[in-house]
Amino acid sequence: MSGPRLARRAEQRPPATEQAAPLPTGSGRRADEDRRVSVRNLTVRYTAQDPLVLDGVDLDLYGGETVALLGASGSGKSTLMKSLTGFAPITSGTVRAGDHDLTDLRPGQLREVRSQIGQVFQQFNLIGRLSVLTNVLTGALYDAGPVNLLGTFSSAHRARALELLDRVGIAHKAEDQARTLSGGQQQRVAIARALMQNPRIILADEPVASLDPRMSHTVLDLLQSIARQEGIPVLVSLHVVALAVEHSDRIVGLRSGRVVLEGATGELSAEGLASVYDVDDEDGDD
Numbered sequence: 001m002s003g004p005r006l007a008r009r010a011e012q013r014p015p016a017t018e019q020a021a022p023l024p025t026g027s028g029r030r031a032d033e034d035r036r037v038s039v040r041n042l043t044v045r046y047t048a049q050d051p052l053v054l055d056g057v058d059l060d061l062y063g064g065e066t067v068a069l070l071g072a073s074g075s076g077k078s079t080l081m082k083s084l085t086g087f088a089p090i091t092s093g094t095v096r097a098g099d100h101d102l103t104d105l106r107p108g109q110l111r112e113v114r115s116q117i118g119q120v121f122q123q124f125n126l127i128g129r130l131s132v133l134t135n136v137l138t139g140a141l142y143d144a145g146p147v148n149l150l151g152t153f154s155s156a157h158r159a160r161a162l163e164l165l166d167r168v169g170i171a172h173k174a175e176d177q178a179r180t181l182s183g184g185q186q187q188r189v190a191i192a193r194a195l196m197q198n199p200r201i202i203l204a205d206e207p208v209a210s211l212d213p214r215m216s217h218t219v220l221d222l223l224q225s226i227a228r229q230e231g232i233p234v235l236v237s238l239h240v241v242a243l244a245v246e247h248s249d250r251i252v253g254l255r256s257g258r259v260v261l262e263g264a265t266g267e268l269s270a271e272g273l274a275s276v277y278d279v280d281d282e283d284g285d286d
């Protein structure tokens with residue numbers, strides 16, 4: 001890793017008001033109309049007794065980019081993703097995803113927000129006894145309304161699901177039970193399912209943690225090409241820095257719930273990485 005280093009943020013522990021002001025470096029150059037996610041001064045605390053899990057986080061995601069989210073275990077990566085889908089208890093700040101402000105939703109809107117966000121998980125979260133095709137079709141449930149999973153999706157939905165399976169390279173497995181597929185194949189089904197939603201954003205939480213290195217590259221390549229072709233942002237949390245370097249356009253580093261690193265992937269340096277992973281952490285206690 002060479003070249004100018006990524007901006008290193010929050011060297012010391014600034015007050016929350018100072019953190020909220022500047023836009024993240026590297027993303028401020030993008031046009032506002034491309035912005036699909038906007039997080040400002042986000043704090044999350046799971047219980048009143050616990051310390052803040054996210055502490056003044058700012059994040060923008062733009063159409064077409066793949067952003068790798070790095071951070072040690074417990075730094076808040078999953079919580080940040082959950083904040084974008086309404087699964088985390090937001091304490092303060094604003095979170096806009098797609099057209100919605102998640103901190104000011106009307107009843108019923110959360111389902112609509114989630115329908116716009118494709119999610120990919122470490123454990124794939126497929127329904128193992130159902131066919132690969134049916135698993136992909138479940139991505140259209142919001143769009144299709146109440147349907148019988150055993151067969152009453154429209155022919156247009158079925159054609160679209162098959163097209164997506166072809167795109168991820170496993171159309172020949174369409175009729176197989178999902179549980180009979182390898183991990184890499186299952187993850188590609190999960191990606192096809194996410195695409196079936198016509199998502200405005202894709203969140204992938206450690207999508208390759210259960211895969212071998214070759215399949216990890218395949219899956220991350222796929223996600224990055226989807227971001228570019230669909231013009232949507234993909235936020236992907238990773239534990240292997242080399243994968244982030246190879247398969248992202250931008251890197252955001254979390255440490256103890258704060259963004260300490262943010263910028264173009266090509267500018268990552270060892271020093272920048274150290275700001276994310278150094279064990280000598282003064283920010284740990286609240």
Ligand SMILES: Nc1ncnc2c1ncn2[C@@H]1O[C@H](COP(=O)(O)OP(=O)(O)OP(=O)(O)O)[C@@H](O)[C@H]1O
Nearest residue numbers: 046047050053071072073074075076077078079080
């Ligand atoms: N539902 C919950 N209730 C209480 N605390 C939680 C809950 N979920 C997460 N936490 C705490 O929040 C902190 C951040 O967890 P989170 O899962 O967001 O981290 P992470 O960076 O994704 O970790 P990992 O890389 O291990 O998945 C941890 O201290 C965790 O114990």
